[in-house]
Amino acid sequence: MSMASSFNLEGRRVLVTGANTGIGQGICLAIGRAGGSVIGVGRSAMDETAAGMSALGAPFKAVHCDLSDHKAAQAMLDDTWSGPGPLDGLVNNAGIIRRQDAAEFSEENWDDVIDVNLKSTFFLCQAFARLALAEKREGRIVNVASVLSFQGGIRVASYTASKHGVLGITRALACEWAPQGINVNAIAPGYVVTNNTEALRADADRSASILARIPAGRWGTPDDIGDTAVFLLAPASAYMHGATIAVDGGWLAR
Template structure:
């Protein structure tokens, strides 16, 4: 297969939560592959924008509260209208709440579900409607988790939402594969991001986790970014409904 199978030159990809962590790693990987990124989230994208500029890659940012799925759909419509069609969508934005299941609050449940699952579905829906109306090809990459396949501890809504991400990925792939829309997911393992800061700060949990990872290290956001490029690029043209673990071997243990 030629190197162009992994080339994103001329492609415009919307990445939610691109300001830091995995989202930033995905944005930079897209930039290295020649693509342009529309970064979306509540926080400043200045750091990602500067890093993309250093690569000579195109980057635009849109402020949006992704917990409001109607606002998220309107944002996608604005981005499409302002600078042309989008070729890909990466549903990366996510939050986590930690508490024993017997003490878990309805607010913590709803806040996680709204961003991790509800917004992901309706943003994908808005994107697909645009593609189908214009008979365009497109790619959707959802960020799942190793907790899409495991229970975890003290993260009830996060685990439920990430199980849901895998289910929706499969469902949307079944509905849209024949319409030239590839829908796949990545299941990151334990990556050095804000979401895992509490675990890495706990000496006991950090040791337990590292001892289980066959690769012997925490993942880097770039590890997820390179996997995302594969799922956004022509190289994965016959990949539909898959969830790719990028976990240092965690699930194989």
């Protein structure tokens, strides 16, 4: 297999959640550049992502779904599979964050984050695998974890718990499904310029302290994460199961 073809996604259909902005948008565009087609899922309009995909000449279909409702998320995946046809990959990127001191952390801020970041991620993985296993199809699942899958973070208890959970289910599902040809891996982004990190970047002191600790000397971009997702969706990563790749400018190595 040539180097070019092992990173090629031509003919592959991938469902990407949280596709409207930030990391999700970066992943969609990277898949498009690699020759794949994308079903983008989100609560809000995905016009910007659709325009970017169109400019690449890459197929893109927007599907609206509230991923805080895991039953709706599963039904959406089932419908997508039975409609246009089977999926080759699933990228669980959708995620939300709530910031509050742990001593005051509300049950609502706990449940909202766990429902989207962990519960729906697991049940989307399950829905994808059930269909792939029934048809004896190989498949790729890429979960978006975080450097907070390895660290505690500050004032983000439910987010940290959810991302530790994403790392755990990535490993657990890989152990079960690797023998059937379903690769389950994850990406742990560091500090990336997105809506979720807007509050950090707006805080001059916090922003400066974060930047000072990143060996690469810059915040990450959605493209940095998108290219890693392509690798995990492509033939190049065929022997990878249960791995979580940090794409963090060296943050965890520091």
